[in-house]
Amino acid sequence: xxLFEILYDKPFRLIALPPTATALDAAALMKAxxxxxxxxxxxxxxxxxxxxxxDLALGLxxxxxxxxxxxxxxxxxxxxxxxxxxxxxxxxxRTMTERRARHVPVxxxxxxxxxxxxxxxxxxxxxxxxQENAILQELARVRLAA
Numbered sequence: 001x002x003l004f005e006i007l008y009d010k011p012f013r014l015i016a017l018p019p020t021a022t023a024l025d026a027a028a029l030m031k032a033x034x035x036x037x038x039x040x041x042x043x044x045x046x047x048x049x050x051x052x053x054x055d056l057a058l059g060l061x062x063x064x065x066x067x068x069x070x071x072x073x074x075x076x077x078x079x080x081x082x083x084x085x086x087x088x089x090x091x092x093x094r095t096m097t098e099r100r101a102r103h104v105p106v107x108x109x110x111x112x113x114x115x116x117x118x119x120x121x122x123x124x125x126x127x128x129x130x131q132e133n134a135i136l137q138e139l140a141r142v143r144l145a146a
Contacts, residue, residue, distance in 0.1 A: 001088065001089045001124060001125075001128060002085065002086055002087065002088060002089070003083055003084070003085050003086070003087050003088075003089065003092060003106055003114075003116055004085035004086065005124070006089070006116060006120050006121070006124050007085065007106060007113065007114040007116070010114060010120070012113075012114065014039055014041075014112055014114075014115075015029060015033050015035055015038050015039065015115075016038060016039035016040065016041045016112075017029060017038055017039070017040055017041075017051075017072055018040070018041065018042065018043070018072075019040050019042065019048055019071060019072055019073030019076070020071055020072075020073065021071065021072050022068065022069055022070065022071060022072065023051070023056060023059060023067050023068050023069070023070050023071075023072060023075050024068040024069070025072070026038050026051045026056065026072050026075070027056055027068075030053065035117075036052060036053045036102060036103060036117065037050050037051065037052040037053070037102070037103035037115065037117075038050070038051050038052075038072070039105060039112060039115065040072050040073065040076045041112070045111070045112070046110060047082070047105055047107065047110075047112050048073065048076065048078060049073075049076035049077055049078035049079075049080065050076060050077055050080055050103060050105060050115075051072045051075055051076040051077070052077065052102065052103060054102070055075050055076060055077055056075070059075050080099065080101055080104070080105075081095050081096070081099045081101050081104050082104060082105050082106070082107050083095070083104050083105070083106045083107070083116060084106065084107060084108070085106055085108055085113060087106075089121055089124055089125065092104060092116060092121065093121055093125075096118060096121070102117060102118045103115055103116070103117050103118075104116050104117075
């Protein structure tokens, strides 16, 4: 299975902020959108980084409530892993595990076309395993009937 197959089933809507938005803006957007990370993009729609729940939690531990006034450009994770639409699910699962990333932006060239979360991957793998199981059960029924 490839990432584009997962992205196809997700609504295309990038949840993003400019680097000048505050950490409080990021937290409010995550709450409103029910997501665990927000893209940080510049005026030219280029990916600068990602600010996640983890970034906010670690920022609170470091800066206290002053974090809420800091710009997301200061709080975000830059240089994190990215993926391409044709990358395999297994490849990105390995990358996410090795890099301890729960959210990975998917780029087509320099354009962000989506974000894959660990939850998206688990959902896709579970659906794949359920389908494999159904096929194996059907093969077993046919074989027993013969």
